[in-house]
């Protein structure tokens with residue numbers, strides 16, 4: 001059955017969505033009042049000009065008594081995010097930022113932590129994405145996280161900004177207690193606990209220490225990364241949620257697709273001037289050959305694949321190179337397309353970018 005993305009988006013909570021952008025609503029009987037409007041903005045703090053009510057069908061609507069704007073969560077999202085297509089807004093609300101990338105769910109990926117409740121996890125990740133949409137890259141609250149990507153990882157600010165605009169990347173505050181407050185206020189303790197992101201007995205959610213957030217398509221999974229080099233035994237990035245799809249970056253040349261490992265390497269590939277589409281595979285153990293077949297079917301213009309996994313020269317059997325050879329075999333045999341292995345000299349694509357910037 002075809003999915004009705006509008007119907008799915010319209011059951012999302014309009015009040016909670018508006019509160020991310022317009023401040024807290026005030027409950028009055030069965031409706032909520034706001035002093036700001038998605039269309040005409042904030043008026044005086046005292047004039048409650050916007051009301052949100054649930055219709056007979058259960059869909060919530062807003063109406064502004066000042067400018068006359070009215071609609072559902074989709075209209076609100078279009079106005080707030082500056083999106084022109086209703087379907088696009090519905091997809092963003094639902095986390096479908098890569099509708100044509102890959103349709104087959106991979107079942108063998110191992111989440112970093114078992115989620116208590118996958119629906120609560122998706123709800124939590126969706127909320128985090130809503131509140132991190134449209135962030136200002138120059139906001140001092142995530143200055144360190146941005147500086148880590150731009151200065152230490154050598155990713156140009158414009159590329160970081162584009163990844164934010166594409167809703168692949170978002171930030172929670174650098175400061176741990178601010179991050180915890182930000183999460184509790186925007187997601188709510190109940191959902192954080194139900195999802196397993198906030199462990200029982202802990203003072204704050206563990207992800208408060210990991211300000212760099214990369215969202216996988218469909219929002220069943222997200223990766224939280226520290227904004228510095230890890231200390232011994234510490235994991236750079238933690239992935240939460242189940243069965244994630246690869247990250248996807250649409251380029252200007254539909255004939256070529258690069259396969260890289262992880263979100264930072266997607267941005268590194270863009271920074272190095274790659275013009276094709278880019279698929280960011282979340283890890284060697286979390287993908288299936290069917291994923292590539294589905295991608296080729298959805299993107300039939302693809303003629304050549306550039307495989308750019310890590311070149312793990314210091315590890316036994318070089319797992320990145322082994323993986324590249326496996327991918328090449330699948331692309332040539334199952335997809336009947338050309339596949340070139342173009343591994344970095346050593347390390348990952350981001351190492352290559354940093355080497356280039358040093359010379």
Ligand SMILES: [Zn+2]
Pocket residue numbers: 037038039040041064065066067068069
């Ligand atoms: Zn208005």
